[in-house]
Amino acid sequence: MIVLEDVHKVYPNGTQALNGVSLEIPEREFAFLVGPSGAGKTTIIRLINRDETVTTGSVFVEATDVTRLRRRDVPHLRRRVGVIYQDYKLLPSLSVRQNVEFVLKATNEFDHLSDGLVEETLATVGLTHRTNHYPHQLSGGEQQRTAIARALVRRCPILVADEPTGNLDQESGWETIQLLVQLNARGTTVVIATHNRTLVDTMRRRVIEIERGRVVRDEPEGGYFG
Amino acid sequence: MARLHVARYLLASALTGLWRNRTMTGGAIVTTAIMLITLAGFLAINDTLNQMVTALGRKSNLIAYVRDEARPTQVTAIIDDLRTRPGVGEVQFVSKEDALAIFESRFVDQRDILDVLQSNPLPASVELRLNNPAVVPELAQELQGMTTVFDDVVVPLDVVEEVIGISNLARVAGSVIIIALTGVTLFVIVNTIRIAVFARRQEIEIMKLVGATDWFVRGPFVAEGAIIGGIGAGIAAIALVVLYAQAAPVVTRIVSFLPVSTDTEFVRNLAVFTLLVGLIVGSLGSYFSVRRYLSV
Numbered sequence: 069m070i071v072l073e074d075v076h077k078v079y080p081n082g083t084q085a086l087n088g089v090s091l092e093i094p095e096r097e098f099a100f101l102v103g104p105s106g107a108g109k110t111t112i113i114r115l116i117n118r119d120e121t122v123t124t125g126s127v128f129v130e131a132t133d134v135t136r137l138r139r140r141d142v143p144h145l146r147r148r149v150g151v152i153y154q155d156y157k158l159l160p161s162l163s164v165r166q167n168v169e170f171v172l173k174a175t176n177e178f179d180h181l182s183d184g185l186v187e188e189t190l191a192t193v194g195l196t197h198r199t200n201h202y203p204h205q206l207s208g209g210e211q212q213r214t215a216i217a218r219a220l221v222r223r224c225p226i227l228v229a230d231e232p233t234g235n236l237d238q239e240s241g242w243e244t245i246q247l248l249v250q251l252n253a254r255g256t257t258v259v260i261a262t263h264n265r266t267l268v269d270t271m272r273r274r275v276i277e278i279e280r281g282r283v284v285r286d287e288p289e290g291g292y293f294g
Numbered sequence: 295m296a297r298l299h300v301a302r303y304l305l306a307s308a309l310t311g312l313w314r315n316r317t318m319t320g321g322a323i324v325t326t327a328i329m330l331i332t333l334a335g336f337l338a339i340n341d342t343l344n345q346m347v348t349a350l351g352r353k354s355n356l357i358a359y360v361r362d363e364a365r366p367t368q369v370t371a372i373i374d375d376l377r378t379r380p381g382v383g384e385v386q387f388v389s390k391e392d393a394l395a396i397f398e399s400r401f402v403d404q405r406d407i408l409d410v411l412q413s414n415p416l417p418a419s420v421e422l423r424l425n426n427p428a429v430v431p432e433l434a435q436e437l438q439g440m441t442t443v444f445d446d447v448v449v450p451l452d453v454v455e456e457v458i459g460i461s462n463l464a465r466v467a468g469s470v471i472i473i474a475l476t477g478v479t480l481f482v483i484v485n486t487i488r489i490a491v492f493a494r495r496q497e498i499e500i501m502k503l504v505g506a507t508d509w510f511v512r513g514p515f516v517a518e519g520a521i522i523g524g525i526g527a528g529i530a531a532i533a534l535v536v537l538y539a540q541a542a543p544v545v546t547r548i549v550s551f552l553p554v555s556t557d558t559e560f561v562r563n564l565a566v567f568t569l570l571v572g573l574i575v576g577s578l579g580s581y582f583s584v585r586r587y588l589s590v
Binding site for chain 1 (some may be wrong): 498
């Protein structure tokens with residue numbers, strides 16, 4: 069479960085990104101965060117993963133108050149939340165398999181390197197034939213799927229995606245969303261920040277609309293504009 | 295088992311990182327080696343200077359001339375006491391007869407002078423060879439105060455003061471230069487490693503974002519720093535041993551008054567010191583270089 073309570077966020081340059089956001093996303097939910105550029109969607113995602121800290125208010129992830137988390141406990145939160153970034157954040161010097169394995173090493177889960185989990189995860193995202201390719205040898209969709217595999221391999225209960233279809237053509241974007249839907253069906257809470265109107269209108273899932281740092285609409289089965 | 299995995303990962307990551315950034319690695323190793331050779335070279339020069347000052351100090355003598363009427367038991371007691379004093383090396387009693395014999399042997403052509411005299415005019419004396427020139431002024435004052443025993447005390451005070459001055463200057467200047475050179479070495483090595491870390495800041499950011507702990511991120515970099523520092527120091531230590539073995543006999547031959555250490559223990563200690571400095575500076579340099587990228 070993710071809970072934001074009256075969250076305000078002002079960046080050091082004075083930009084007010086969030087202005088009293090309160091929302092609750094229960095377990096196994098599939099929710100879209102929509103709104104214009106600069107509305108505060110990415111800030112919400114960054115607050116959930118503690119990439120940023122709130123100015124005032126509280127953020128809870130699985131009953132943990134993220135805002136009160138000690139620095140040394142932040143890695144444990146991040147191991148529970150898989151984040152898929154718009155720019156993928158893949159390491160260019162590592163192959164697809166190595167990028168996925170890298171997360172297991174970084175989180176001290178060496179045992180999973182040899183138990184077939186990586187192969188299984190790459191098969192789930194349809195990248196079995198690309199395991200030894202490097203990011204620059206992949207299409208945007210394949211890079212996105214590698215990023216998803218990296219988030220997926222840790223079997224995080226929460227998956228947060230920032231504009232996962234932003235750099236993809238329609239077909240690749242749709243494949244990516246179908247993958248996230250499958251994960252949600254298996255019990256993963258999925259939160260997607262997106263501009264993709266067609267996608268939101270087609271899916272008819274929960275829509276939380278953010279505008280100027282506030283929640284202006286929260287519908288259980290909404291479209292992009294309502 | 296998990297620890298073995300982690301250790302293997304740290305070493306593999308460090309070696310991969312070093313190889314991937316081999317140009318930077320090579321630069322860092324060469325810089326480290328040059329800085330450590332300079333530092334060790336200066337330490338060797340400083341050691342030679344200190345030995346020279348100590349040797350000069352050992353040449354400081356003090357002569358107290360004994361009154362003819364002084365009682366021998368009194369003189370013997372003073373000599374025994376002087377031998378126990380810190381900074382005093384040798385204490386020798388030169389009797390009137392000894393003094394005469396020395397005079398005769400040194401001034402063979404002027405024996406006529408002595409023949410004119412009815413008795414031996416030369417006084418007995420107590421000669422002190424000192425290990426530490428700093429004790430001379432105080433000791434001289436003390437002996438001069440014993441007016442019933444000593445007639446006169448001859449002190450090369452100007453030489454003593456000069457030696458003390460040189461010794462203090464060498465010590466202060468040596469310490470300042472060594473501290474400054476260590477600081478510069480640390481600065482150069484840290485900055486070289488910082489450039490290598492900067493090139494991999496994206497990797498650090500991603501590690502942090504997926505939940506790696508600070509020490510896990512730091513580990514490979516600290517290992518890399520230790521390897522860079524260790525190899526650089528190893529090169530410096532080998533160069534030092536070879537250069538010292540070649541240079542020391544030559545320097546000793548050319549400027550024979552310089553007490554250059556030719557014993558292998560000194561060079562070995564210097565090489566071990568260089569290795570330790572390299573390892574510590576390399577590890578610490580990496581540790582601090584990574585710190586600024588960990589606040590993700």
